[in-house]
Amino acid sequence: MSISKKASLFAMLIMIVLVVAACGDKADTATSTDDTTKTETATAGTDTDSAAKEDTENTENTETATETATEDNTQNVELGKTEKGSYNNDYFGVSLKFPEEWEFQDAAGMNQLTSASSEAIAGDDATKKKQLELSQEKTLNLLMASELPLGGQQVGPSAMAIAEKVSLLQGIRTGKDYLEATKEFMQASQFPYDYKDITTETIGGKEMDLMQITMDAGDGTTITQDYYSAIIEGYAFNFIFTYLDDESKASIDTIKKSVQFK
Template identity: 25%
Template sequence: MKNFIICLTGLFLILSPACSKKAPEKIDIGTVENSIYSNKYFGFALDLSKDWQIQENQTIQMMRERGKKLLSGDDKNMQAALDLGDLSTVNLLLATRHPMGAEVAFNPNVAIVAEKIDPISGVLSGKDYLASVVEILNMSDIEVSFDGNFRSMNFGGLDFDNMGVVMTYQDKSISQEYFAAIIKSYALCIIISYTSEDQHQALYDLLQTLKFR
């Protein structure tokens, strides 16, 4: 179960549906001080003070690679496309409710990713970006159920487009919600992963601490 969870969690770190083929310019990946994650480039802060565990880049990269393998399987073309996506994606934050490796059925988490958008991709809004994410998910061997609706939600003064999906692999399911907005030619995407309503509420409570300037 743990390997499945790590791989599925890693999936949201490698989805690159509208990526630029060029490496993004150097941007602020953010800092953490007194449990507050701040990002000057995108102009926001998130309060992680209530027992959220911030994961190091090494852990994020491990999950990213496992997610790529699970998504691509034996498809070399898919693997090449995902490798290309590495050039345009910046992993800003991964925070989990419990330490990695904790003996829990599922470790709810939030990830924040920025992806440089190709100007000719046709992606002009968060909704466009999320529609492309659905296409990529449907190309994998993982059963994906999309709730069929795009919604608009506001966190911290910024409007996001939102969708929900349920991923099922080997009879195990994880619910995710994606929130996307276009900022400075990037898709800023927040993804929460959970398996219960209590976990879902805790993640929403966390997102309520977002502040955009």
């Protein structure tokens, strides 16, 4: 089924850039609120406040050291290994299989596609463009496999895996938190999606939160995306499965059944 290239990119890649932008926005808001609180505390000027401030600074120093150590640990994060028909990642403890005839992209290829999608989404909005650029810096593109050529004139079933570093400042503690932030951002941006309630599903032996969205492709076809999310090792680890009809859904169901978490 032929769909415009813009619709193809929109359907297959927008979830990646939007979800990280949504959580990046939450981080910016949290940081702004935190800065305001510190300013108000500093202007209080009492001895008690000074003592409290010293305690706070000590706590913040400890938290900073912890965060630095955490950031250092991220150097050991691996993007995983994608081969013909399979993906495996020891860091996140996950593996899956997809049809051997499907096309797949490595991290470099995924980065190029998501950058193209970001430009289409941001347009001339400099603020949104900067937000998308910053959010992508925290994102690990792990897997992109598709039945049809990626970024081409047609949309078919596909499977993606991405992970984004999250922190308590963002208020992201569960996969559901991550998906709700995504939904809020997308609704505010007035993207043409219909949403089902977020539910929980076990996939590969791991409980993950699930948000299903649909989009009218404009030719009588409905594009469906199942977005799974769970917090693993300080990252929001996500699967994005795309399908259009019963046949392509059957292909995706087979991939889901192959997922294994250690």
